Amino acid sequence: MNVKEFDLIRWIRRAAPADASVVVGIGDDAALVRAHGPSTLVTTDMVIEGVHFAPGGATPREVGWKAMARNVSDIAAMGGRSTFAVAAAALPRGWSEADARELVLGLLDCANQFGIRLVGGDIAATPGPLIVTVTLLGDLEGRPPILRSGARVGDAILVTGSLGGSLLGKHLRFRPRQAEGLALAERYAPHAMIDISDGLARDLHNVLDASRVGARLWAADIPLSDDARRAAQASGRSPLDHALGDGEDYELLFTLDPATAGVLLADQPFDVPVAQIGEVTPSGALLILPDGSERPLEPSGWEHAT
Amino acid sequence: MNVKEFDLIRWIRRAAPADASVVVGIGDDAALVRAHGPSTLVTTDMVIEGVHFAPGGATPREVGWKAMARNVSDIAAMGGRSTFAVAAAALPRGWSEADARELVLGLLDCANQFGIRLVGGDIAATPGPLIVTVTLLGDLEGRPPILRSGARVGDAILVTGSLGGSLLGKHLRFRPRQAEGLALAERYAPHAMIDISDGLARDLHNVLDASRVGARLWAADIPLSDDARRAAQASGRSPLDHALGDGEDYELLFTLDPATAGVLLADQPFDVPVAQIGEVTPSGALLILPDGSERPLEPSGWEHAT
Numbered sequence: 196m197n198v199k200e201f202d203l204i205r206w207i208r209r210a211a212p213a214d215a216s217v218v219v220g221i222g223d224d225a226a227l228v229r230a231h232g233p234s235t236l237v238t239t240d241m242v243i244e245g246v247h248f249a250p251g252g253a254t255p256r257e258v259g260w261k262a263m264a265r266n267v268s269d270i271a272a273m274g275g276r277s278t279f280a281v282a283a284a285a286l287p288r289g290w291s292e293a294d295a296r297e298l299v300l301g302l303l304d305c306a307n308q309f310g311i312r313l314v315g316g317d318i319a320a321t322p323g324p325l326i327v328t329v330t331l332l333g334d335l336e337g338r339p340p341i342l343r344s345g346a347r348v349g350d351a352i353l354v355t356g357s358l359g360g361s362l363l364g365k366h367l368r369f370r371p372r373q374a375e376g377l378a379l380a381e382r383y384a385p386h387a388m389i390d391i392s393d394g395l396a397r398d399l400h401n402v403l404d405a406s407r408v409g410a411r412l413w414a415a416d417i418p419l420s421d422d423a424r425r426a427a428q429a430s431g432r433s434p435l436d437h438a439l440g441d442g443e444d445y446e447l448l449f450t451l452d453p454a455t456a457g458v459l460l461a462d463q464p465f466d467v468p469v470a471q472i473g474e475v476t477p478s479g480a481l482l483i484l485p486d487g488s489e490r491p492l493e494p495s496g497w498e499h500a501t
Numbered sequence: 502m503n504v505k506e507f508d509l510i511r512w513i514r515r516a517a518p519a520d521a522s523v524v525v526g527i528g529d530d531a532a533l534v535r536a537h538g539p540s541t542l543v544t545t546d547m548v549i550e551g552v553h554f555a556p557g558g559a560t561p562r563e564v565g566w567k568a569m570a571r572n573v574s575d576i577a578a579m580g581g582r583s584t585f586a587v588a589a590a591a592l593p594r595g596w597s598e599a600d601a602r603e604l605v606l607g608l609l610d611c612a613n614q615f616g617i618r619l620v621g622g623d624i625a626a627t628p629g630p631l632i633v634t635v636t637l638l639g640d641l642e643g644r645p646p647i648l649r650s651g652a653r654v655g656d657a658i659l660v661t662g663s664l665g666g667s668l669l670g671k672h673l674r675f676r677p678r679q680a681e682g683l684a685l686a687e688r689y690a691p692h693a694m695i696d697i698s699d700g701l702a703r704d705l706h707n708v709l710d711a712s713r714v715g716a717r718l719w720a721a722d723i724p725l726s727d728d729a730r731r732a733a734q735a736s737g738r739s740p741l742d743h744a745l746g747d748g749e750d751y752e753l754l755f756t757l758d759p760a761t762a763g764v765l766l767a768d769q770p771f772d773v774p775v776a777q778i779g780e781v782t783p784s785g786a787l788l789i790l791p792d793g794s795e796r797p798l799e800p801s802g803w804e805h806a807t
Contacts, residue, residue: 218540218646219579219646222649222711223646223649223711224575224578224579224649224696225542225544225575225576225581225637225639225646226543227540227542227543227579227641227646228541229539229540230536230540230541232536233535233536234524234533234535234536235533235534236532236533237533237534237585237620237621237636238532238587238621239587239588239589239621239623239636240623241623241625243591243625243627245627245628246627269531270530270531272530272531273525273531273533275531279543281545282545283546283547283589283634285547285549285591285632314543315544316545317546317547317634319549319552321549321551321552321632322630323591323627323632324627324628326591326627326629328545328547328589328623328634330545330587330636332543333531335533340524340525340533342525342529343528343529344529388530389530390530405528
């Protein structure tokens with residue numbers, strides 16, 4: 196580590212807020228945080244230039260936001276509240292210290308908005324693309340985790356927000372659905388939940404596989420985003436295709452027993468709409484088109500460009 | 502993520518042992534682990550091809566070991582026991598699935614030896630160098646953390662093992678000093694502790710800066726490794742220079758009150774020798790040479806090749 200990196204770490208120590216829950220913060224061999232209940236959620240996710248955003252297609256601040264927010268979305272999909280984060284950044288050799296600070300400010304923008312404490316990290320310069328790895332801890336506040344494997348035959352399948360076309364910008368600026376995930380966990384007890392990162396079709400298949408069930412998805416009820424329509428104009432594919440396959444929506448996909456789903460749909464308690472888009476069946480995965488015809492729902496979610 | 506990566510994750514799920522402490526392991530949006538006491542240590546560290554090992558200079562299995570072991574060393578330097586890990590791997594595009602499995606086996610070799618559960622991760626292929634980021638949780642088992650900032654004037658400065666020349670091989674095969682760190686924390690209550698990653702001189706300065714004290718280091722008492730002597734023959738520098746500056750020794754550097762240090766030095770309770778190499782003073786940092794002359798101890802520890 197060179198002297199500039201020590202300077203940067205000193206700056207980060209000042210920029211990152213701490214409170215009594217952070218017993219030892221940035222600057223020692225490890226951080227020490229006050230754990231919450233008897234168990235802790237933990238998740239880790241990378242954001243990589245050229246994989247998760249186009250080379251040069253995002254500012255350092257946007258990348259920092261996204262790196263933190265992707266992990267918040269994962270904790271939310273378990274029904275948890277994000278608490279403490281560490282971040283490791285492999286910076287391209289051409290980056291200035293100002294670029295690095297912008298990246299950290301993006302991490303902190305998101306951390307501060309969701310009450311997360313950044314308590315440690317690692318920084319190095321490399322000849323490769325920018326890679327930011329965030330590891331996030333989370334708290335279930337005494338509730339059971341909401342797994343992918345809990346979907347039951349007869350459940351309603353629901354989704355927050357609208358889907359498709361995230362590459363037009365939402366993938367850098369999405370707001371992870373922590374408030375919605377917490378409210379669902381506290382008041383509606385979803386049987387299964389996942390966040391849509393790889394695409395509605397792929398992530399639904401992840402739930403179906405883990406739960407050993409099937410699904411009928413109602414194409415006419417899938418909420419299409421304006422960006423799905425804009426992306427369709429450019430691609431020549433349908434907005435529905437974009438909603439099924441694009442991914443990086445970071446909306447919550449979950450299942451509820453039908454009575455609870457009815458209450459939730461009537462309540463619409465969130466800032467973002469909730470829609471039922473299908474139902475859980477014993478096996479198979481079908482897409483029901485508006486004309487009533489069916490076709491197999493392939494798990495052709497958006498695949499990262501690896 | 503492509504289908505092969507799903508296969509790899511399925512393989513990792515089978516390869517990674519779990520136990521009752523892992524409520525939710527690999528394969529959901531986040532892991533859920535049973536936390537230990539009221540607080541949790543957390544640390545994150547990258548291992549990067551071309552920065553932490555020469556391009557092509559380590560097998561995937563060695564890189565996996567090192568990525569886990571570096572973090573174990575950090576938790577040990579707080580006086581803690583490592584518990585749960587997540588790992589994110591950015592793999593070069595040319596890597597085969599067999600290479601990726603070898604990397605995971607290296608991570609698991611180290612995890613299993615130290616009783617750590619690998620509970621989650623992220624994998625992607627990139628055009629850049631191999632980067633493995635491990636985040637590790639640790640448990641203090643009710644003891645206070647041992648910080649860099651606790652050194653007191655009059656303390657003895659001690660080190661485990663021998664130093665220098667780690668690039669000849671030890672940097673890939675070191676055994677992190679978890680047993681020694683735990684025994685020190687339980688029975689000798691070090692005032693300050695750090696693991697030597699950046700070099701004895703640099704890491705001692707890190708302790709001195711954090712503790713706002715100085716030191717006199719006795720050159721004749723610094724334990725030189727055989728590799729420090731071999732490296733010196735090749736470099737034309739002295740073995741002492743290598744011991745002061747090379748870094749990546751992953752030995753523990755710590756301070757004790759002099760009476761306790763006397764007991765520890767007489768006990769020699771570890772598989773690896775412990776030596777006193779100096780004493781804490783009110784200010785300044787001096788190296789005392791064998792002829793009794795003094796020179797300033799520069800913080801010229803090994804600097805990562807950034």
